[in-house]
Each structure stands twice: as C-alpha cells, then as structure tokens.
Amino acid sequence: MQIKKAAVIGGGAMGGSIAHLLTSVGIECFVKDVDQKFVDKAVNLSKGVYEKLVAKGKLAVEKAEARQALLKGGIQYDLEYMKDVDLIIEAIPEILKLKKQIFAELDKICPEKTILASNTSSLSLTEIAEEIQRKDRFIGLHFFNPAHVMKLVEVIYDQNTSPETLEEMMKFTTIIDKVAIKCKNAPGFVVNRILIPYMNEALLALMDGSGTMEEIDEAMVELGMPMGPFTLWDLVGLDVAIHASVSLEEAFGKRTPVPDILKVMVGKKMFGQKTGKGFYDYSDKSNKTPNTEVEKYLNKLWKENPPAGLDFEPERLLAVQAREALLIAAEEVAGAHDIDTGMVYGTNFPTKVAYGPLHWAEEVMGWSNVADIAEMYAIEVGPERFTLPSSIEYLANGGSIFINCTYEVDKNGVALVTVENPPMNVLSVKTVNDISNCMLKAIADPSVRVIVLTGKGRAFVAGADIKEFQQIMTLSGAKEYSERGQLMTNIIEGSDKPVICAINGFALGGGLELAMPCHIRIAADSAKLGLPEINLGIIPGFAGTQRLPRIVGKQKALR
Numbered sequence: 001m002q003i004k005k006a007a008v009i010g011g012g013a014m015g016g017s018i019a020h021l022l023t024s025v026g027i028e029c030f031v032k033d034v035d036q037k038f039v040d041k042a043v044n045l046s047k048g049v050y051e052k053l054v055a056k057g058k059l060a061v062e063k064a065e066a067r068q069a070l071l072k073g074g075i076q077y078d079l080e081y082m083k084d085v086d087l088i089i090e091a092i093p094e095i096l097k098l099k100k101q102i103f104a105e106l107d108k109i110c111p112e113k114t115i116l117a118s119n120t121s122s123l124s125l126t127e128i129a130e131e132i133q134r135k136d137r138f139i140g141l142h143f144f145n146p147a148h149v150m151k152l153v154e155v156i157y158d159q160n161t162s163p164e165t166l167e168e169m170m171k172f173t174t175i176i177d178k179v180a181i182k183c184k185n186a187p188g189f190v191v192n193r194i195l196i197p198y199m200n201e202a203l204l205a206l207m208d209g210s211g212t213m214e215e216i217d218e219a220m221v222e223l224g225m226p227m228g229p230f231t232l233w234d235l236v237g238l239d240v241a242i243h244a245s246v247s248l249e250e251a252f253g254k255r256t257p258v259p260d261i262l263k264v265m266v267g268k269k270m271f272g273q274k275t276g277k278g279f280y281d282y283s284d285k286s287n288k289t290p291n292t293e294v295e296k297y298l299n300k301l302w303k304e305n306p307p308a309g310l311d312f313e314p315e316r317l318l319a320v321q322a323r324e325a326l327l328i329a330a331e332e333v334a335g336a337h338d339i340d341t342g343m344v345y346g347t348n349f350p351t352k353v354a355y356g357p358l359h360w361a362e363e364v365m366g367w368s369n370v371a372d373i374a375e376m377y378a379i380e381v382g383p384e385r386f387t388l389p390s391s392i393e394y395l396a397n398g399g400s401i402f403i404n405c406t407y408e409v410d411k412n413g414v415a416l417v418t419v420e421n422p423p424m425n426v427l428s429v430k431t432v433n434d435i436s437n438c439m440l441k442a443i444a445d446p447s448v449r450v451i452v453l454t455g456k457g458r459a460f461v462a463g464a465d466i467k468e469f470q471q472i473m474t475l476s477g478a479k480e481y482s483e484r485g486q487l488m489t490n491i492i493e494g495s496d497k498p499v500i501c502a503i504n505g506f507a508l509g510g511g512l513e514l515a516m517p518c519h520i521r522i523a524a525d526s527a528k529l530g531l532p533e534i535n536l537g538i539i540p541g542f543a544g545t546q547r548l549p550r551i552v553g554k555q556k557a558l559r
C-alpha cells in the first residue's frame with residue numbers, strides 16, 4: 001500500500017509540523033483538532049514554510065501552491081475524506097484516557113486498511129491500543145520536534161503489531177525522507193531513555209559538588225557535545241522533560257531517579273529559556289548567567305549533606321548513556337546500530353566523537369575501560385546508576401556489541417543480506433568478517449534459493465574503513481587485510497545460489513569490489529560507483545583489478 005491520503009489528529013506543535021511534512025512529499029492531509037484556532041495555526045505554519053522556500057528560490061510558486069492545497073482541516077471528522085484514508089497520525093496531549101478514546105473512535109470511522117499511529121513520547125502503545133480491534137495495524141511513529149526538520153522517527157511496535165504494518169511504516173519513513181529506527185514498545189523507547197538519564201546525571205553531579213553548571217557544560221562542549229546538559233535542559237524546557245524523567249523513574253526506579261533539584265526548579269516555575277529562568281538566568285539576552293536560585297538550593301543542600309568533593313569528568317555522563325544503551329540492546333528493545341543512529345539523529349550526538357554512545361564505548365574508550373569507569377563511579381557515587389548489564393563481561397573480553405551484516409529469509413526463499421555499519425557501511429575488518437559469515441550461512445541454509453546483497457541506509461558500501469587503513473603499518477598486515485576481502489568476494493563468487501547485488505547508494509572502492517563477484521548487479525538511480533582509491537595510489541586489493549575488466553572490458557575499467 002502506498003500512503004497517499006492521511007489525517008493528523010491534533011494540530012498543535014507536533015501535529016502541525018507532521019501535517020506540513022506529509023504535504024511536502026505530496027501526501028494529502030486533513031488536520032482534525034477540537035479548536036479551529038489550532039487547525040488554522042497548523043495550516044498557517046505550513047503556508048509560512050512554503051512561502052520561505054519560494055522566497056529563497058528553493059521551490060516554484062506553482063509547486064508550493066499545489067502542495068499547500070493538499071492540506072485541509074476542521075473541528076469535525078470529514079467522513080467522506082476518511083472513507084479511504086491510508087494513515088492516521090495522532091498528536092493530541094499526552095493523556096492516556098484521551099488517546100484511548102480517540103483511537104476507539106477512529107477504529108470505528110476508518111476503513112479496514114487504515115493504519116493508526118500515535119506520536120506519544122512516553123505512554124505505552126499497548127495501553128493506548130487497548131480498546132481498538134485492529135491491533136495489528138496500530139503502531140507508534142515518534143517524531144521529534146519540529147517534525148518537518150528533525151530527521152529521526154522511532155517506529156515503535158508491540159506484540160500485536162503485524163510485521164506487514166511495521167515494514168509498511170519503515171517504507172513510509174523513507175518516502176517522507178526520515179531516518180527511522182525500529183523499537184519495541186518499552187518505557188522511554190530509545191532516545192529519551194538514554195538522553196534523560198544523561199541530562200539527569202549532570203544535575204546529580206552538580207548536587208554532589210563535582211563541578212559548577214558552567215564547568216560541566218564547558219567540559220561536555222569541549223568533548224564535542226553540541227551544547228552542555230544544563231543549556232540543553234533550559235532549551236528543552238524543565239516542565240516538558242520532567243514528565244519523561246518521572247516516567248523513567250516509575251519504570252526503572254533508582255537507576256533513573258528524578259533529581260531533587262529538578263523538582264524544586266519546576267516547583268518554582270523556572271522552566272528554562274521560555275520563562276526567562278531555568279538553570280541559567282536569561283534576563284541579559286546577550287549573556288546568560290547561573291540562576292541564583294540554584295546556588296541557594298545547593299548551599300542549603302550542602303549544609304545538611306556536605307559535597308563528596310569529586311572531580312567532574314565527562315566520561316561520567318557518557319558512561320550513563322552507554323549503560324542505558326547496553327540495557328536497551330540486552331533487552332532487545334532495539335538493535336545496537338539503531339540505538340546509536342537514534343542518538344545521532346535524535347540528539348545530535350557528535351559524530352566527530354563517535355557514531356553514538358555504543359560506538360564511543362566500543363571504539364573510542366574500549367569496553368574494559370568503560371567497565372572500569374562504571375566500577376569507579378559505582379564505588380564513588382553508588383552502584384544503582386553505575387552497574388552495567390552482564391553483557392559487559394563478554395564485551396570487556398574483546399566481544400563486540402555490533403553485528404555488521406544480517407540476513408533474513410522470506411517465504412519465497414529469498415535471503416536479504418544487509419550490510420550495516422553506519423553511517424556509510426564502510427568495510428572494517430569486522431564488517432568484512434560479518435559479511436563472509438553471513439554469506440556462508442545463507443549459502444548453506446537449505447531454505448534459501450536466492451541471495452540479495454544490499455546496504456542499509458543511503459550507502460551500499462562506501463569503501464574501506466580509512467581509520468583502520470591508517471593503522472596498517474606492515475606489509476604482512478596489508479596482505480592479511482586484502483586476503484580477508486578476497487576471501488569474502490570469493491565466497492560470493494563461488495556461491496551455487498544466485499547472488500544479486502542491489503546497489504542502493506554509494507558503492508566505492510571495496511564496496512564496488514564487493515558488488516563485482518555477485519552474479520547480477522542492479523543499481524538504483526542514486527547509486528554512485530567508482531574506485532577513487534586509484535587516484536590516491538592505492539590498488540584495489542579485493543581482486544577488483546581482475547574482475548572489473550572482465551565485467552566492463554579493459555578500456556572502461558581503465559577509465
């Protein structure tokens with residue numbers, strides 16, 4: 001099913017932005033609110049965005065008008081419109097009873113084919129869907145604010161969501177040009193479950209005297225974070241984020257406590273930038289200063305509980321992210337790569353530091369160091385927040401949290417082998433080994449007739465891992481690396497089952513060499529093929545020099 005016609009319930013901050021997003025890719029959309037003011041606001045938001053695009057010369061007037069005409073709205077359901085609606089996205093306030101009631105209504109009004117989706121940030125999808133019949137076509141689509149700008153969508157499923165609905169919604173997220181991560185229905189899903197404890201840990205470090213707000217903010221920015229945690233609290237709004245924090249405490253207890261200082265600031269209605277005061281004071285617009293209320297609170301706190309006198313280290317906050325990410329992976333709420341992708345696209349985790357908290361732990365720090373850091377804080381500030389799951393033992397002994405190639409077989413015996421090493425699926429040694437292992441399994445699997453090899457995201461495989469390349473210092477090291485790649489390509493070429501390469505994006509260097517031994521290659525229009533390493537004086541080492549002339553002829557191969 002292609003989503004052509006949608007409705008958004010609730011035209012507030014999220015609903016308006018989601019409705020605009022849908023029309024921007026040519027999907028017709030009806031916004032339903034209880035108040036005409038919000039319907040108008042949603043329509044005007046979209047109009048404003050289109051006008052800006054036209055003014056900047058990025059969109060033709062006619063196209064902008066045509067897209068704008070796709071957006072309608074009202075305070076009553078348009079029953080004629082709803083007769084063949086494909087998708088409903090609900091974005092009404094975070095009140096379980098209200099959401100349940102709305103979905104019960106929608107379940108009756110909508111045709112059988114309609115997929116019902118909620119944009120809830122913290123409620124259980126299973127509970128929201130309690131009163132509907134079509135539980136198989138109910139799902140969470142958690143957009144980030146503003147939805148037409150932020151790239152990430154968490155696609156949340158529970159035990160009742162059918163695999164078809166899940167796949168349909170994953171496809172839909174590519175049509176609306178988003179990066180999607182699959183996530184089981186669980187408290188906080190992925191991003192909030194990692195981000196909120198990280199932000200809370202900064203408050204707890206302030207409370208135990210490890211550093212001032214400015215010192216902690218500066219240390220995190222120096223590490224590479226786009227902004228410090230206190231600045232982030234004030235930007236997000238303490239009133240909004242405390243809800244997520246409370247629901248995590250309800251779910252996970254002392255591991256994710258709501259810091260007392262947060263409750264006090266919210267009690268004083270100091271919500272952050274929007275109220276002029278949060279952890280910082282914004283009275284002087286050009287220069288934020290620490291809110292004196294924070295100092296008052298700390299002086300009182302320390303009179304009764306003198307500060308522990310620890311030094312603040314940024315690793316303390318990142319260890320908390322790694323802990324929660326590890327737990328999410330261990331509980332199979334989401335895969336390790338998806339967790340990191342969520343943090344990169346949902347929170348701007350700085351890719352110059354690492355591609356998300358799990359890559360930071362595995363590649364920047366090393367798991368055994370992460371284990372040591374956690375152990376140290378477990379002693380210094382208490383074990384509740386710094387006990388890592390048991391998987392740390394395997395990881396600290398050289399294991400990896402990542403699987404860089406997966407395969408699944410459909411009912412027709414087609415195995416889909418997907419290379420996944422975000423963001424560009426580069427061929428690290430681990431990726432090469434994982435591809436070889438996956439191919440061997442697919443070839444040996446009697447249920448498999450045909451193998452399709454592709455890459456996840458916007459790249460097929462964008463080449464070798466340059467960082468690893470630079471660490472190869474000896475001739476034997478280079479030989480071993482090349483031989484690993486040759487083994488991988490030989491496995492593919494020697495497969496007695498046809499291997500079809502679906503080149504979905506960049507296939508450069510080793511990536512193109514990976515495509516060469518496949519028996520059939522199909523490239524998307526967006527695919528880019530090449531062996532750019534030749535210009536750097538590097539000879540393709542996975543037998544590309546041999547296979548390419550055979551496939552395209554000597555002249556073209558030389559070119």
Ligand SMILES: NC(=O)c1ccc[n+]([C@@H]2O[C@H](COP(=O)([O-])OP(=O)(O)OC[C@H]3O[C@@H](n4cnc5c(N)ncnc54)[C@H](O)[C@@H]3O)[C@@H](O)[C@H]2O)c1
Binds near residue numbers: 092121
């Ligand atoms: N604001 C965010 O940053 C953010 C981010 C992700 C998800 N969410 C989630 O999105 C949902 C909406 O949040 P928001 O920030 O857009 O809220 P909002 O208060 O800005 O908008 C809610 C809208 O729903 C309307 N509404 C209330 N009852 C209704 C009903 N019975 N039928 C139709 N419309 C009704 C309101 O009039 C209002 O326009 C919540 O579940 C929230 O948790 C919010």
